[in-house]
Amino acid sequence: MEDNRQGMNHFPEPKFEFITGGIRARLLEDWVYQIGESRPIIIPEGFETDFASVPRFLWPIASPMGILRYGSLPHDFGYQHGYLLTPDFGDYNPGARADAIMNGHKYAFGGNIPICIGESRRYFDRVLRDVTIAATGAKYRAWGAYGMVRLGGGIPWMKYRKVGPIAFNDNSLNLPGV
Template sequence: MLMPTLKPIPIDTKNKTFWQKVWILLTCVRNWELVDDWVFIMPCGTLIVIPRGFVMDGASTPRFMWGLLDPVGILLIQGIIHDYGYRYNYLWAVDGKGCRYKYHEGQGREFWDKIFLEVGLHVNEMQITGYLSWLMLRLFGGKAWEENRIRNAPELLPQ
């Protein structure tokens, strides 16, 4: 499996008050940008492409769970795919002729949460971690889904 190349996005703490910096320390999550298009073969065999320039935070795991479910550790691969699915409600896929198309466009939150679980089980082969992270996602992911519907992010195209 080819791993994605990620660039950390700086967290702005310059010219902040002490208490603002404490708040950032306790609540802020680092974002990461894909440096290149990233190709992944889904468990079903579909080749997907997440375009370069996509910015994500990994799996939006509640901070108290990071010791067990690191958002850019064991959850990285399914987190990238899931974050893209949440943002755009589709993934870019490539067919046998090399043509790209929108994979499962418009399927909704429950579908992307299921993809998170399937990819996690496929990549990590860890049932407990897979189901625990999926449960956290089902319990706490609604806000992120709704925020992405409002965000209406500009479309990114694979190269």
């Protein structure tokens, strides 16, 4: 992957296929986004998600695959694994925690390195909000989604921290969790 940090937001359309009756989706290629001059974040091909966990009766006003899809990808990945991934351009030393996570799983990471390791649930909820705003400008919906995950995300978060990425049978990438 080429390093294209140019100081601008970049949010390509995620390419995915629906699985398990249209409730979940699988990324068909790596999805890489970037906000400003920050490091790009990559959600790898094969990652499975339900995007935003919106009750079906609310889909007419907040579709899980609508504007929330951009923020939902890194949010779900962060909840499942306890970190995000960035491409390894050789210019970043991720430190001992990343080395410990990657130990024994080097090939599973595919040239990416874990960052934001062990951040809080609040951090990943803010990722949902901030990425949604940066990608779509939909501040009210992003803040509404943030409020909902603050209210309802505690149980899934704790289960992922206790059991790991397999907590809900959805570790599609076979990556370790923290």
